[in-house]
Amino acid sequence: MPGVTFLSGGLSEEDSSIFLNEINKIDRKGPWALTFSFSRAMQSSAIEAWGGKPENVAEAQKLLVGRAQANSEASKGEYVAGSQPSNKESLFVKNYVY
Numbered sequence: 001m002p003g004v005t006f007l008s009g010g011l012s013e014e015d016s017s018i019f020l021n022e023i024n025k026i027d028r029k030g031p032w033a034l035t036f037s038f039s040r041a042m043q044s045s046a047i048e049a050w051g052g053k054p055e056n057v058a059e060a061q062k063l064l065v066g067r068a069q070a071n072s073e074a075s076k077g078e079y080v081a082g083s084q085p086s087n088k089e090s091l092f093v094k095n096y097v098y
Contacts, residue, residue: 002032002033003032003033003034003035004033004034005035005036005037006034006035006036006037007036007037008037008038008039008040008041010034011041012086013041013042013044013045013049013067013070014017014081014082014086016036016038016041016042016071017067017070017071017073017074017079017084017086018043018069018079018081019036020034020035020036020074020075020079021073021074021077021078021079021081022073024074024075024076024077025077026077033075035075036071038067038071039079042064042067042068043064045063045067045085045086046061046063046064046067047060048075049063060086061084062085063085063086066084066085067086067091069084070083070084070086075086076093077096085097
C-alpha cells in the first residue's frame, strides 16, 4: 500500500495543515505516506480572493502557493501553524452529498 489519504472533510485550510503536520510528526513503522485530500482545504482562500476578476489573479496565486507550501511542510511534519496565510473558516457544509 503506497499511502493512506484522509478527506479534509470541512476542516479549515489551517486546521487541515495542522492535522496533517501532526500525523506526519509521528514515528511510524511502515513506508506508506499519510496525507489529506486537499481540494477545498487548499484552494478556498485563493478562489475567494480571485472572485473571477483578472485583477485579483496575482493575490489568488500568492494564496494558493502559500497553502501548497504549508501542506508541503506539513507532509514532512515541519509546518509551523500560522506561518502561511489561510482562510481559517470551517469549510463544513451541512448535509452535503457527493
